[in-house]
Each structure stands twice: as structure tokens, then as C-alpha cells.
């Protein structure tokens with residue numbers, strides 16, 4: 411039986427390009443004669459019955475905007491059976507037959523539950539700045555987040571070089587060192603600390619002292635927030651080397667801002683693909699782009715991926731130091 415109504419939500423941490431994905435889902439659905447419901451604040455909005463009707467105009471002028479017009483949340487309640495049953499009741503009440511979930515690995519696990527346990531056809535779109543999902547080379551938002559962080563780090567580099575100082579810069583990434591590694595290579599940093607690999611402070615300080623003797627007095631060390639705190643790293647370096655060290659935490663600026671073209675285009679392609687899959691009766695899948703081509707994997711396989719380039723990038727950083 412042909413579907414009549416589709417729902418769309420954004421969940422977990424927001425990322426630039428989520429709005430472009432919403433726009434694509436909404437307009438592709440409308441073009442195919444479907445009604446569209448927007449669910450506010452991720453899975454929590456399903457529990458609290460925060461549902462809005464979306465039309466062509468609802469998504470006007472958002473392709474270039476960061477954040478998400480549907481808001482996003484982390485919902486503990488949705489992890490419980492009671493919460494999920496409430497969410498299901500909202501879907502039934504509003505006659506939402508199929509669902510597009512835009513988010514990271516946690517959101518994918520929620521989508522999998524809806525599809526497998528409750529038989530709601532659900533498709534996941536990779537919306538996270540961490541780039542840590544399987545089945546896609548890049549997630550929506552990661553490209554912009556890296557560029558935003560780089561812009562700030564370039565400015566810090568100017569002062570690090572002029573003042574001849576050591577700078578420790580903390581970037582986002584609780585479990586994923588993706589942003590840290592990308593910006594470390596892109597900014598020409600001397601070292602990087604990521605959650606996926608152990609870190610040797612003795613070696614770092616020996617390198618700094620050796621470099622210092624040879625006249626190298628400015629260093630940039632990038633730290634992923636989940637691996638260490640910039641303040642602690644800076645303090646350790648100061649104590650171990652006796653050299654002036656500063657720290658900067660880039661924080662939430664990395665999540666916001668205008669999405670770069672790669673994120674907008676990825677989001678637009680994947681939004682269309684998600685609608686197409688749902689209209690064909692598919693469920694429990696995640697969409698992505700692998701080597702330029704749209705790719706579909708089971709949600710169960712899409713969760714959590716370790717960056718393939720960690721060791722190559724670490725080696726590069728060492729070589730170019």
C-alpha cells in the first residue's frame with residue numbers, strides 16, 4: 411500500500427547541513443505527493459507529541475543555515491520501553507507511517523529499534539560532525555566543522571608564531587578523533603591527542619625541548635575533548651618543560667555556522683535517497699555516499715566506525731613536524 415505521510419526528525423548533537431537534509435526530505439516528499447510532519451526535538455518530540463505540518467515554504471531559506479529548524483535533543487526517555495511506546499502512540503495518532511531520522515550513531519540505534527521492534531519503516535541519515543558512521547565516507551556536518559575549527563586555529567597560529575609560544579587547542583570529539591586529526595594535518599600542528607590512541611607526554615616534551623634548542627619555539631598541539639582537557643595538557647607541558655604554554659578550547663563554535671557546499675550537497679542527495687527508499691518499502695537502512703556514489707547499508711551495520719586514516723595521519727604529523 412502506498413504511503414501517505416512521512417515524518418522527519420533531527421536527533422543528538424546538531425551539525426551544519428541538518429537543515430539542508432530536512433529541506434531535501436520535505437521537498438522530495440511533497441513532490442511525490444506525500445504529506446510531511448516535522449517532529450520537534452528528536453525522539454523527545456515524539457514522546458511529547460510536538461508535531462508540526464511542513465510545506466514547501468516551511469523549508470524556504472534554510473539550505474544555508476546551521477543548526478536545525480526542528481531543534482534537536484538527547485532523550486533518555488526514548489531509551490526506555492515506556493518512552494518508545496509513547497513515541498509509537500504519537501506516530502499512530504498523527505498517521506505518520508514512515509520516518510527519516512537525521513543524527514549520529516545513538517540516533518541510528520533509536521531508528522533501528524523503531525524499525526525492528528515496532529515495525530515503523532525508518533531510514534537514517536548521517537548527521538554528526540564526528541564522521542564516525544559506517545557506509546559513508548563523510549557525515550553531514552563534519553566538513554564544515556573541520557573548516558570552522560581550522561579558521562580559528564589559523565588565527566591562533568599567527569599569535570603562536572609571533573609570540574613564540576606553545577599552544578594547546580581543544581576541539582570537539584568525545585569518542586572520535588576525526589576533527590582533531592583533520593585540523594592537525596590541515597593546520598600543520600606539531601602533535602595531536604585523540605581518544606583512539608594512547609599518548610606519550612614524555613616523548614612530546616622531549617621533542618619540544620629538543621626543538622627549542624634548535625630554535626623552534628612555537629608549537630601547536632591539537633587535543634580531542636574526549637582524549638584530554640586542554641588545560642591539563644598545557645599544565646603538564648609547562649611543568650615538564652618549564653616553557654610558557656597557553657591553551658584554547660574552541661567549544662561550540664565548531665557546531666554552528668553556514669554549511670560548506672560539500673555538506674549541503676551531501677545532505678540534499680541523501681534526503682532524496684531516504685524518501686525514495688521509504689517509498690519503495692525499505693526500512694532499517696542508513697544512507698551515505700561512498701566513493702562518490704549513494705550507498706545503502708543496514709542500520710545495524712552503520713553504527714560506529716573507526717577512522718581509517720588514523721595511523722597514516724599520525725605518521726604524517728610526525729614526518730612534517
Ligand code: ATP
Nearest residue numbers: 422423453484485488513514515516517519520538
Ligand atoms: P552525536 O554523534 O552528535 O552525539 P548521536 O545521534 O550519536 O549524535 P546520542 O545522544 O548518542 O547522539 O543519541 C541521540 C538519541 O538517540 C538519544 O538521546 C536517545 O534518545 C536515542 N538513542 C541512543 N541510543 C539508543 C538506544 N540504544 N536505543 C534507543 N534510542 C537510543
